[in-house]
Amino acid sequence: MIISYTKRSKTYQFCKPSADYKNVFTIIVGKNGSGKSRLLNDIISNFIPSHLAKKISTAKDGFLMRSSEPTKVLAVSTSPYDKFPLTRSLFGLKFPEGNYSYIGIREIRSSDFSLGFISKIIKELLHVRLSNPEQFHKIIDVLGYLGYNGELQVKFETVISSAQIRRFLESRKTEDDFRHIFFKNNTARINTGFFETGEKLDFVKLEYLQKIFMSYEFSKYMRSPTVTINADSIELQMDLEDLLFILEAGLLRLKDVYIRKIENNRIYPINEASSGEQCIFNTFIGIACKIADNSLIVIDEPEISLHPAWQERYITLLMDTFQHYKGCHFIIATHSPQLVSKLSNENCYVLKMDDGELMDGELIANNSADFQLANVFNTPGFKNEYLGRIAFSIISKVGKTNKFDSEDLENFTIIQSQIKNMQHNDPIRKLFDLIKDLKRNA
Secondary structure, three states: OEEEEEEOOEEEEOOOOOOOOOOEEEEEEOOOOOOHHHHHHHHHHOOOOHHHHHHOOOOOOOEEEEOOOOOOEEEEEOOOOOOOOOHHHHHHOOOOOOOEEEEOOOOOOOOOHHHHHHHHHHHHHHHHHHHOHHHHHHHHHHHHHOOEEEEEEEEEEEOOOHHHHHHHHHOOOOHHHHHHHHHOOOOOOOOHHHHEEOOEEOHHHHHHHHHHHHHHOOOOOOOOOEEEEEOOOEEEOOOHHHHHHHHHOOOEEEEEEEEEEOOOOOEEEHHHOOHHHHHHHHHHHHHHHHOOOOOEEEEEOOOOOOOHHHHHHHHHHHHHHOOOOOOOEEEEEEOOHHHHHOOOOOOEEEEEOOOOOEEEHHHOOOOOHHHHHHHOOOOOOOOOHHHHHHHHHHHHHHHHHOOOOHHHHHHHHHHHHHHHHOOOOOHHHHHHHHHHHHHHHO
């Protein structure tokens, strides 16, 4: 667990030390430019070896207090502007594989971010199915929490022509042959680096590719491989290891993913789902592919592309989906009052960037969005209903008794703290002036 982080004499506390082994959720709130994303990146940087941090332009700075070392560090975002280190650059620098994972869209080369993101997640899912069946069963369980039955149908398509495959099989397999057939005018975006070791081609991989093409008669029949995945089995027309090889090589691309909704038993392609539903699917399955007990999961602005109804469900869904893991710390930066409103009473905290205050989730949970805007985000907006309600409560009570009790004084302080954040013509200001008159005469 991350207890606190100190940088330039400012300390941010993320949770209270605890001896239990339950998951902890810390929500970071603050205005744009307050440093939420920068703080998340600082935390991540503390788990990247110093010699790599310098090469990827991230600073290992400040003092991070934690109760234990995380087994995994996951950085999650659906924004093209997040500040997290990219997995590809780290692996290229021989970062210990598996310790850090970036689940986001900045690595995606495709102009279609949505398809590119889900393609990345499906590829990871297939790797887990091949190497870690126990983890794979847990991922399939995640589908149930998201409202789908435990089966996916994944359709791919080849990005090279039958003529190219035939020419490759009939060629002498020289470097010039391969480059001319596949790399010249590489409009299909084949992963050229996959076949290269340094500046030379890897002929072991070329021979393996030849075996795959010949074994499955790609030039004639295998144009659109389909994979059906569920908890107990995987159905496909070729060996999974071979499929992953040509997928990593960029010779296959994802065409579509079909899912079945539990509520209506209807099968439909994931690209027909809302952008918010796709984001939930991709990020939750992405986390499920990588998470382990004692993981640190850092999530930047998950509300992007989410309808307010999804924002309200997000925290509860996150807690329920990963409840079987122990000792994990989820740190989430957000602007969404709906997301904050559904915090649980236990092991949940809100960190306010403007003053560094750490609030217990039980003080915030199950209150209205206007309550969150005033008490958590310090952005009450115009005619905040929560502030209006407590203002009328003070006026009604004090008007009868001519006394301010402890509740009235507390509510007076809440309204007073938000006056500076209100527009000059906000009616709450006039109510507050009336309350001040009552206070002077009480």
